[in-house]
Amino acid sequence: MGITYSNKELSTDSIVCGGSFKIKLSLTAEPDIADNPTDIVLILDRSRSMTGNPLKNLKTGAKTFIDIIDEATDSAKDGHIGGGSHIGIVSFSDTATQDTQLITSVADLKAAVDSLTANGRTNHRDAFEKALALFDPQSANAKVMVMFTDGNTTAGGDPEPIAAAAKAQGVTIYVIGLVGSDGIDIDALNSWASSPPSSYVAITPDEEELEKLFEDLAQNISKPGATDIVLRDMVSPCFRITAVHLPTKGTAALVDQNTVEWKIDSLGVSGSEGAELEFDVLHLGQCSGDIEVNDDIDYSDAEGNSADFPSPVINVDCGTVVTPEECPEPVDIELEGCDDFIEFDAGDVELSSQGRILLLDATLKNVCPHRRVAFAAIVTEVDSHGIEHKRGVKTMTIPAHTSASCRDVLVRCIKFVLSEDENTPAADSICGRRKFKARFIAHYIDSDFDCCPIL
Numbered sequence: 415m416g417i418t419y420s421n422k423e424l425s426t427d428s429i430v431c432g433g434s435f436k437i438k439l440s441l442t443a444e445p446d447i448a449d450n451p452t453d454i455v456l457i458l459d460r461s462r463s464m465t466g467n468p469l470k471n472l473k474t475g476a477k478t479f480i481d482i483i484d485e486a487t488d489s490a491k492d493g494h495i496g497g498g499s500h501i502g503i504v505s506f507s508d509t510a511t512q513d514t515q516l517i518t519s520v521a522d523l524k525a526a527v528d529s530l531t532a533n534g535r536t537n538h539r540d541a542f543e544k545a546l547a548l549f550d551p552q553s554a555n556a557k558v559m560v561m562f563t564d565g566n567t568t569a570g571g572d573p574e575p576i577a578a579a580a581k582a583q584g585v586t587i588y589v590i591g592l593v594g595s596d597g598i599d600i601d602a603l604n605s606w607a608s609s610p611p612s613s614y615v616a617i618t619p620d621e622e623e624l625e626k627l628f629e630d631l632a633q634n635i636s637k638p639g640a641t642d643i644v645l646r647d648m649v650s651p652c653f654r655i656t657a658v659h660l661p662t663k664g665t666a667a668l669v670d671q672n673t674v675e676w677k678i679d680s681l682g683v684s685g686s687e688g689a690e691l692e693f694d695v696l697h698l699g700q701c702s703g704d705i706e707v708n709d710d711i712d713y714s715d716a717e718g719n720s721a722d723f724p725s726p727v728i729n730v731d732c733g734t735v736v737t738p739e740e741c742p743e744p745v746d747i748e749l750e751g752c753d754d755f756i757e758f759d760a761g762d763v764e765l766s767s768q769g770r771i772l773l774l775d776a777t778l779k780n781v782c783p784h785r786r787v788a789f790a791a792i793v794t795e796v797d798s799h800g801i802e803h804k805r806g807v808k809t810m811t812i813p814a815h816t817s818a819s820c821r822d823v824l825v826r827c828i829k830f831v832l833s834e835d836e837n838t839p840a841a842d843s844i845c846g847r848r849k850f851k852a853r854f855i856a857h858y859i860d861s862d863f864d865c866c867p868i869l
Contacts (some may be wrong), residue, residue, distance in 0.1 A: 416443060416444070417713075417715075417719045418588075418682075418686075419440065419442040419613050419631070420713070421439070421440040422437065422611065422647075422711070423440075423612060424437060424707065424726050424728055427727075427728060428730075428731065429728060429730055431697065431699055431702060431777075432732065433696075433697055437647070437692065438612055438690060438691070439647060439676065439690065439691045439692075439723070440563065440610060440688065441640075441678075441688065441721065442688040443682025444556075444639060444686045444687070445682060445683060447497065449497075450556055451499045451555045452499045452555055453502070453516050453549060453550075453558070454559075455545040455548050455558070456479065456560050457504045457505075457510075457561040458476060458504070459563040459564050460505045460531065460533070460534075461507045461533070461536040461568075462535070463532075464532040464564055468564060469531075471622060471625055473530065474624075475624040475625040475629065476503075476527045478632065479528055479629065479632040480520055482629065484520050487850035488866045493519065495518040495519075496635070500517060501516065501523055502516040502545075503526040505530050506536070507532075507535060512544050514526045515548060516548055529782045535568040538567045539570040541561070542559075542580060542606075546559075546579070546585070556586070556686070557587065558585070558686075559587045560590065560759075561587060561606065563591060563598070564592035565611070566596055566597060567599070568596070573606060574605050576607065577606040577607075581600040588612075588615075588631060589606055589614065589616070590624070590627050590628070591603050591615065591616070592618055593617065593618070603617070608686065610688045613690070614821075624640075639680065639683035639687075639717075640682060640683075640716075640719050641679065641680035641681075641716045643675075643676075643678040643792045644676075645675070645676040645711070645721075646673060646674070646676075646710075648672050648708075648710045649708070650672075650706060650707055651709065652705050653695045653707065655668060655671060655693055655694070656694045656696045657693060657694040658674055658691075658693045658694075659763070661689060662683065662689050663680075663689035664676060664678030665677050666691050666693070673676045674693050695707075699732070702732035703729065705727065705729075706726075707726050708723075708726070733822060733823055734815040746833070769808065770832045770848075773828065774827075774852055775825065775827070776828070778825060779822055780822065781820060782820070783820070784814050787812040787856050787857070788812075788814050788858075789809070790807060791853075793851065794805050796849040796850065806830045808829075812856075832848070832850075
């Protein structure tokens, strides 16, 4: 079956500036259905909230799933599920119905799907009971349930014990969730699915994605298990990987501060198998707002399977960000392809110094709206005797923000140019170690004070 599921998720959807979060990578693989006969039950939600386009897209997705399994089992799209495999259909609303038994006729399966109409509430417990009853306990076939639902349980009892009993009997459970009008209980879906849940649960808020979810699952079920897996995940330069946890299978290590490599010798070769890797990520502070976490992610294995991962976005709240000093404007210079050198007159350039540049960031805490702040940064250099030497003072006005309440203001890129000369306390060479101290002074410029009126 190959890689049947791949996912990338974040431990949170928002952090403060300089905060951290976890990334979880998940993979699931299963043996080739052509060589490993499999009985699959599609459990399809036909409750009232599926009326209209959701049900239409569900039918298209389910029939696409059936076609892919048809071709995969005997290398021909001939209207017959081959290789000893079967598919059954169970649908549910107030109660569940076994719309077919475990059969091989593609026409009969599609007819059962096409006959579905939407009405009633959502009884997941009865759906699992009817689906479990379809399997022959004496059969050596692998057993798979694909549960689709668009809402919370609103009828019947607790489905979790039935799902647990099915898993105890060796049934692999996938769950596809559509966020419907009455919401969806993600924790419940995770408890029903096989473990780890991140490898067996897919959630979408868009019914137009249903066909693709069913198609991807069927495509991967039809491929062999995966060997010699190498997964490289590179995060955005706005972040840095600080720790890599032990994966549930295989080994993982940092390649550099932005890249982790995960290797697995084999996954899902003899049966359904999932694997997870978690690593910690730190925000570096140069980006804010909604940031796409992925920079690049690359998957390969010996069988040529593909694994598609989402590109999650995290919101980074750095408060109000002020950059009081702009960088110098660059001068454009062009060198033709065959030129060995170029002579260029840059005009008048003010010499700042020969030395190093110190960039400071500072966060002003709880600055109230509509009030400017007078802000000063003072830098001294400390020599080997602990004596401080003045190196510069910057004063600036931080503009007022217009947020509804007091908030932090990040002042970025306060630049000090530090010369290298005979008065540098610790400089035996131009690359000598130097120590500095920075002090900051801030107070409001604007206040509610008014002079007494002149009479």
